[in-house]
Each structure stands twice: as C-alpha cells, then as structure tokens.
Amino acid sequence: QVQLVESGGGLVQTGGSLRLSCAQSGGTFSLNVMGWFRQAPGKEREFVAAINRNGGIYYGPSMKGRFTISRDTEKNTVYLRMNSLQPEDTAVYYCAAGTSSVVSDLPSYYNSWGQGTQVTVSS
DSSP states (O other): OEEEEEEOOEEEEEOOOOEEEEESSSSSSGEEEEEEEEEOOTTTEEEEEOTTTTOOOOETTBBBBTTTEEEEETHHHHEEOSSSSGGOOOOOEEEEESSSSOOSSGGGGGGGEEOOOOEEEEE
C-alpha cells in the first residue's frame, strides 16, 4: 500500500519561495508517475505538475517558469520548488502517485494521494 507524506508548506510573503517534499512508502516509487495538485477554498482541485519514471515533466499553465518538479529515486521523494509565489498560489498542495507512465493533469490517473500541506502566500 502506497503512502504519501507531504511537508514543506507554510506561510510566505509575495515573491517568496518554498520547496515542498513528498515521501513515498510502499509500492515502487521508481515506476510511478508523481504529481502535485492544489486546491484553494471554494475552488476545484488544480493540476500543478507531474514527473514520470523517465523524467518526463508537465506543468500546469500558470506554474511553468515559476515551479520546478523533481524526484530523487534513492529517497523515494518528489519535490516541488516554487518561486515567485503570489497570493493566488495559496492552497492546500497534494502529492499524488500513479502507476501509469503518462504525465497527466487528470486526477483519475493517480491512485494514491497524500493528506496535503498548506501553502499560504501573504500580500
């Protein structure tokens, strides 16, 4: 059974940076596609970024150029580096894992989800 634990969220000022981490236990991390999604209050869950086993990467349209996703197979961990944060980036950020090799922006491609970590950007 795959378990995902996110960390690294917090409060940051506009223009600041954060790095989120998501550690996987169980399953085979090296085979998984890993994704980040976010959900702000009153809004639908939004795709942020994904990375597959071959290093293929896909970003949501408002994240490209500011966010960087990476993975460390030895540590079974995926990271999300977020720069130039804006108040509209405030949300709960969720890590997700899927067994497909497709770097998809669809939640249905992911089988396991973390509990989320809060990111708050103050203006």
